[in-house]
Amino acid sequence: MKSTHFISSAATKHRREFEKLYDEYGGRIYGFAMRLSGGDTYLSEEILQITFLRLWEHFEDLRDKNKALNYMFQTARNTFINYCEHETVRFVYTDYILMRQQEADNHDEQQQDAHFLEEYLRDVVAKMPPIRRKVFVMSRYRHLSNKDIANELGISEKTVEVHITLALRELRERLND
Numbered sequence: 001m002k003s004t005h006f007i008s009s010a011a012t013k014h015r016r017e018f019e020k021l022y023d024e025y026g027g028r029i030y031g032f033a034m035r036l037s038g039g040d041t042y043l044s045e046e047i048l049q050i051t052f053l054r055l056w057e058h059f060e061d062l063r064d065k066n067k068a069l070n071y072m073f074q075t076a077r078n079t080f081i082n083y084c085e086h087e088t089v090r091f092v093y094t095d096y097i098l099m100r101q102q103e104a105d106n107h108d109e110q111q112q113d114a115h116f117l118e119e120y121l122r123d124v125v126a127k128m129p130p131i132r133r134k135v136f137v138m139s140r141y142r143h144l145s146n147k148d149i150a151n152e153l154g155i156s157e158k159t160v161e162v163h164i165t166l167a168l169r170e171l172r173e174r175l176n177d
Contacts, residue, residue: 014059017059018055018056018059021055021065022052025068025069026052029047029048029051029052029073029076030044030045030048032073032076032077033045033047033048033051033076033080036076036077037080043080043083046079046083047076047080047083048076050075050079051072051075051076052072054075055068055071055072055075120174120175121171124170124171124174125137125167125171128167128170131155131163132166132167133167134153135149135153135160135163135164135167136163136164138152138153139160139164146160146161146164
């Protein structure tokens, strides 16, 4: 029974010593955190809480007030540095994600534009006179030379050149409209 009373008494003494440190130095640590954080009250309160939580975890080793005070200022400083590092990583990651999203959006937009242009060109080519359309398709889509087109269709190379020239002119005119 006495041992329980002793533990309870020791824990109470431990708690009172801790509360005394909090009452004595809490304001100084909070002010230090305010200076570090540029006046951010929320962050300063977080730093204060974390500092005293860590102090509580190591209180047995820090009975000396000077040791405890040094530990608290160092913990507050490290907590602030960790917060800044975390925020920097979060900012860089967010910036990276936004950049990748913009690239993806631009790529999607470019693909849509290319698809629209391709459809438009196919429509213009489909409306060309049959021989001009055939010559253009053989030249631009099948990548045949003018000589091969002329041989396959039984026309002169000069006629092939004229049809390609007229097809390209028609495409340019339609695209400029």
